Amino acid sequence: MSYIVPVTSGIDTGKIKWLTDSKPNVRPGDEAAAAEAPSFKSILGDVVNNVIETENQRKIDSYNLSIGKMDDMHTMMINEMKAEVALDTMVQIRNKLLDAYKEIMNTNI
Secondary structure (H helix, E strand, O other): OOOOOOOOOOOOHHHHHHHHOOOOOOOOOOHHHHHHOOOHHHHHHHHHHHHHHHHHHHHHHHHHHHHOOOOOHHHHHHHHHHHHHHHHHHHHHHHHHHHHHHHHHOOOO
16 A cells, blocks of 8 residues: 655744745834744754754664665655755755855954
């Protein structure tokens, strides 16, 4: 019996969506708007946790396949791609952070 497993992202897109919404920027002194905004640390932590979770699932799938507990190769391949996409996303975020840091450090005062 085979079935299709839907591919979903493990990243909490609600926090990322907040960054791209067309809401006006939070103004100084507007503590209510600042309180609902997720912190950069929590967004970055979610991305790192997603990489760890998907990598762990990939390792579990590989182990289960090697000992014969997994019959459906497609689930393992889907989880492999999820882990790859999560890692690529984290690397791109890191690269953008480093570029921004370098640009700030090269700014003349």
